[in-house]
Structures are given as structure tokens and as C-alpha cells.
Amino acid sequence: ATITQSYQERASLPNTSPVASYLLRLIATKQTNLCVSADVSTTRELLQLAEEVGDSICMLKTHADIINDFGPRTIQGLKEIAAKKHFLIFEDRKFGDIGSTVQKQFTAGPLQIVRWANIINAHIFPGPAIITALSQAAHKPPLLRSLLILAEMSSAGNLMTGSYTEQCVVEARKNPEFVMGFIAQRSLNEQPGDNFVTMTPGVQIGATGDGLGQQYNTPEQVIIEAGTDIIIVGRGVYGAQDKRAKAEEYRVRAWKAYEERIGP
Ligand code: 5FU
Numbered sequence: 183a184t185i186t187q188s189y190q191e192r193a194s195l196p197n198t199s200p201v202a203s204y205l206l207r208l209i210a211t212k213q214t215n216l217c218v219s220a221d222v223s224t225t226r227e228l229l230q231l232a233e234e235v236g237d238s239i240c241m242l243k244t245h246a247d248i249i250n251d252f253g254p255r256t257i258q259g260l261k262e263i264a265a266k267k268h269f270l271i272f273e274d275r276k277f278g279d280i281g282s283t284v285q286k287q288f289t290a291g292p293l294q295i296v297r298w299a300n301i302i303n304a305h306i307f308p309g310p311a312i313i314t315a316l317s318q319a320a321h322k323p324p325l326l327r328s329l330l331i332l333a334e335m336s337s338a339g340n341l342m343t344g345s346y347t348e349q350c351v352v353e354a355r356k357n358p359e360f361v362m363g364f365i366a367q368r369s370l371n372e373q374p375g376d377n378f379v380t381m382t383p384g385v386q387i388g389a390t391g392d393g394l395g396q397q398y399n400t401p402e403q404v405i406i407e408a409g410t411d412i413i414i415v416g417r418g419v420y421g422a423q424d425k426r427a428k429a430e431e432y433r434v435r436a437w438k439a440y441e442e443r444i445g446p
Contacts, residue, residue: 184371185409186444189215195377201300201328202362202379205270209240209412212268215405215440216433217241217381219274219416223248225256229263231420235429236267241301241381243272243414246293257298272381273299276332278308281315288319296320296327303330303365307346310353317360329357334366336384337395354378367399369409380410386418387435401432405439 184192192198193206209215218235220242222228228249232242242264246252264271273295277284284304289296296319304312313329320327333350334342351370354361363379364370371378386398404410413436415429422428 183374184377185369188444189411189440192377197358197375198377199328199359199362201270201326202377204326205240205362205379208268208270212240213437214238214240214433215412215436216429217243217272217412217414218419218429219243219383219414220420221245221248221416222420223250225249225251225253225259228256229259231425232260232263232267234426235419236263236269238426238429238433239267239269240412241270241272243274243416244299245274246295247275252293257294261298270300271298272301272303272330275299275302275304277302277304277312277316279312280308281311284312285315285319288316296325300326301328301330301362303332305332306350306353310356313353313357313361317357320360327360328362329360330363330365330379330381331361333364333370334368336367336382336397338391338397339395351376351378363411366410367404367408369411371409379412381412381414382408382410383414383416385413385415385432387432389418392417401436402439405436406443409443 189206190210193203216239218239220228220231316329331350331354333347366380369380382404384397389398391397401413404413415432419425419428
């Protein structure tokens with residue numbers, strides 16, 4: 183199904199959330215299916231990294247709660263660089279609570295995630311109301327926001343397998359306007375009509391793990407063998423001396439893998 187279709191083709195399929203369509207077009211235009219995970223601890227480092235890798239990525243993933251001095255300057259800086267370099271912002275907040283609480287975590291507090299993150303993610307272990315609650319909060323006032331459901335994780339021994347993962351797909355199919363896809367280790371587009379975007383963390387060239395549960399695959403393993411759409415790379419890029427060159431190296435590897443997968 184979607185495994186052999188181009189990003190460009192998939193952008194205009196029915197059942198595709200508006201943010202997914204936008205992202206798929208952006209990926210095709212910029213020729214990048216790389217997301218860099220910016221797990222740094224200051225606003226200065228975050229904005230510097232965004233500038234350095236901006237041309238090579240379709241998306242920047244953040245953990246706003248690990249930025250020591252996160253504030254209005256961080257938000258404004260991020261938004262400006264994202265607009266200038268044309269990438270989306272994904273806050274990896276992993277919401278996982280009752281609907282009423284996640285609405286507050288999404289819109290209020292020191293982070294005000296809804297104001298600046300185009301894409302967020304959530305666990306469905308609290309039940310499907312987490313999806314409707316986040317959707318409601320994103321739509322008043324109307325903002326173009328989209329959700330990734332955490333269907334699988336990269337860490338060793340995680341419990342997100344089998345029927346849990348299947349249930350994630352069931353809930354996503356019920357909310358195609360708001361749910362753009364999954365964080366997963368393989369494509370979960372199994373039924374005709376499925377066009378979810380799969381983003382895969384746990385990618386690094388030349389490492390198998392980090393000693394704290396993280397497990398790594400290569401860009402080729404996740405794009406060609408597992409059929410996913412976007413690789414998410416953290417330490418593999420920001421841990422390098424020359425971050426710009428490293429991001430470009432990952433972009434080329436993941437893009438070639440995609441071209442090989444869809445064929446001529
Ligand atoms: F949902 C997940 C997951 O299953 N694995 C992950 O590694 C999220 N992550 C995030 O991706 C994690 O919190 C880091 O921010 C990033 C991976 O960073 P790395 O340095 O490439 O290991």
C-alpha cells in the first residue's frame with residue numbers, strides 16, 4: 183500500500199489529516215525525511231542547533247521541559263527559524279492522563295505547547311478521550327495542530343506490543359482529521375485506505391544502544407525494511423562536532439533509502 187507510494191502522492195490521498203498533507207508535501211519539496219531530536223538544555227543551544235540543521239530536516243523534535251530557560255524567547259526564536267527554514271515543530275510531550283488534565287498541560291503552564299508545536303504525541307493507555315480532549319483544546323481558537331499516537335517504542339522491554347499497538351491503530355482510524363500517524367518502529371498502514379505517517383526514533387549509524395534501554399537501527403533498516411516515513415535522530419546528530427554535516431549525512435541516507443523503497 184503506502185510503502186510503494188511517494189510522499190507527494192500520499193499528500194493528496196483522502197483520509198489524510200491537513201498537517202500530514204502539509205508535511206508530506208514539505209518532505210517531497212525539501213527532499214528530506216529526517217527529523218532531528220533537539221535534546222539540549224538551553225535556549226541558546228536549541229536555536230543554534232535549529233539554525234545549523236534547519237536546511238536538512240522536515241521537522242524538529244523538542245522536549246521543552248528539559249530546556250533550563252524555556253520561555254517566550256525560546257518560542258519566538260523557534261517559530262522564526264521554523265518559518266525561515268521550512269520545518270515543522272514536534273513537541274515530544276507524550277501526554278498520558280485524563281482528558282481534563284491533558285488539556286491544561288497542552289495549553290497552560292510555563293510551556294504553552296499549543297502555541298508553538300505543530301505536532302504533539304500521546305499515549306492511549308488512559309483511553310480514547312485523550313484524543314478528543316487534545317483535539318478540542320487545539321481547536322479553540324482554531325490552530326492547525328495534529329497528534330501522533332505512541333503505538334510502539336524503541337526502548338528494550340517496552341510493553342507497547344500486540345493488542346496495545348493494534349488498539350492504537352483502531353483509535354487513529356476513528357480520528358483521521360486530528361491523528362496524523364504514529365510513533366512506531368514499523369509502518370502500521372495495514373488496511374486499504376490507511377495513510378498514516380510513521381515516525382521512528384531509535385536511529386543511529388554506528389551504535390546499537392546507549393546502555394539505558396535505547397535500541398538503535400540504521401536509516402535503511404527503518405525506512406526500507408520496516409517501511410516507516412520519517413527517521414528521528416537525536417545524539418547521532420547533536421552529539422557530533424559538525425552537526426550541519428551530520429544532519430546532511432542522515433538526510434542523504436534516509437532519502438536514498440526511501441527512493442530505493444518506492445522504486446523507479
Ligand atoms: F517515543 C520515543 C521512543 O520510542 N524512543 C525514543 O527514543 C521517543 N524517543 C525519543 O527520541 C527520546 O525521548 C529522544 O528524545 C529521542 C531519541 O534520541 P537519541 O539520542 O537518538 O537516542
